[in-house]
Amino acid sequence: MAVYTDVSDDELKAFVAAYDLGEVLSFQGIAEGVENSNFAVRTSRGSFILTLYEKRVAAADLPFFLTLMEHLAARGVSCPTPLKTRAGETLRSLMGRPAAMVTFLDGLSPRRIAVRHCQQVGAALARLHQAGADFPMVRANALSVAGWGFYLEATRAQADTVKPGLAEALAAEYRALAARWPSDLPTGVIHADLFPDNVFFLGDRLSGLIDFYFACTDALSYDLAVCLNAWCFETDGSLNVTKARALFQGYETVRRLEPAERAALPLLARGSALRFLLTRLYDWLNHPPEAFVKPKDPLEYWAKLRFHQGVADCAEYGLA
């Protein structure tokens, strides 16, 4: 929830004038997104989102993200499409920050997750993976094993203030996963953060995917493990197997999982749980007291991690 950078009417109009968008009719900061400043811009040609990239997004990664959205949109994935200026630019500068305009997507993020949502998210994720298959750029997953080491180190001293014994439990999990982390699964472009916040529905129909700023090149089935954690657990911490089955079934209507991917799922789900647990723990311990955004509870992911540690086989997720 944020607008970190103020943009005046004159600066906005000068920025928008470089596109073929007609007259600016309205301009509002959006209270969404914790990484960047986002504005809804309406012009006589339609509705658009202006994003100013704040310091947490590495400027060097922006061409990957913007080119990827263009690539996916061109292949039929409903996602924000970067606009080009008359000079052909997508990545620009405003208020001293990297900035881009993208198309506006209709839709609402679901709060109460139903089985039908999971089925459609699975299918949309598989279509994203297929559409990304010929994407030529590569970006390492900064929040995979190597990244976990950093967050483990950075949270070690204070982790036990959140839950006694947490620091050692995380270190043990990290060692276990690092020793067994697979490197031979099918890889490609993954979204890596496909939480309900980032998926729009109109009525019961999935209408779009947003926020590609964690996208990277990694195991496709890891993306599915992220979705399993993000979409298929109830608020009491238990897995809803019907939702998990719908997620996988939706995915496999588009792309069949290989046996190695199925076998790796419990491990990938642990890795995904550890990734979000560590970053949430870091934010929890380090958020400035004046921050408006309340950090998310890291222990939600501790419960998920514990669950996956007890899973021996993907059949426990409802995968036949």
Added chain:
Amino acid sequence: MAVYTDVSDDELKAFVAAYDLGEVLSFQGIAEGVENSNFAVRTSRGSFILTLYEKRVAAADLPFFLTLMEHLAARGVSCPTPLKTRAGETLRSLMGRPAAMVTFLDGLSPRRIAVRHCQQVGAALARLHQAGADFPMVRANALSVAGWGFYLEATRAQADTVKPGLAEALAAEYRALAARWPSDLPTGVIHADLFPDNVFFLGDRLSGLIDFYFACTDALSYDLAVCLNAWCFETDGSLNVTKARALFQGYETVRRLEPAERAALPLLARGSALRFLLTRLYDWLNHPPEAFVKPKDPLEYWAKLRFHQGVADCAEYGLA
């Protein structure tokens, strides 16, 4: 800048279903307004603003504000118009808070104020006063003399931490104004907060007025004094007489000021400066450390107050 209350997709859809607005297409928290939670809602029938009234707005005042907007809009003032449900309600409840939907106005708030803005704001203010002439409801100005007494008391102990001697200077000004505050000027509905943030322009044309949540019944010329302070000073603290002249000239194209109103202007301008100085000082001293909104500098209004204390006659504002 704020969304204090979270509204889920399901709750929003149920709320919107009471109006004839078709399907909800998008829903975004707006990072604007420090008093309430505002959301931009797009449906198949158009764009609207949903406002949840947070604790700083007295629920008992909401019928005044909503009925006033309806009244003004019906008389041609371009301002948000409350929507009625099929059952005829405008003021409703959502997430345990009073809530209303209003029409969305196109336009951008100007940042760099030009003379042409001041002329149009003057004319729009006078049209608002005319359109409000037959408005039957009354609401006292809670931020006039009696209200200043509260803020004076509440800031007394700490005022000197902002500027040495400020507490006594404010108390003296309060005594001087309270002794001479006029009660016989033409009164009616005033906006009372018509800052540039609350005025939209499309190109060079004023397109709408928003934020009627300080509106009340008071001297019409006090509203003009608020605008003088809000629109006609340069960032170095000096009055731009050309802007002031344009503001008054715009106003008088619609409604002539009476001699008593002109004579009272320097006093009214001091009162308006004291009002914003006191509330800003209060917010400055009392904002919670975790607040996202940076309070506005109260001393901007100290400089304006000092200026008006030296004004003997409204001719110094460019008023012939």
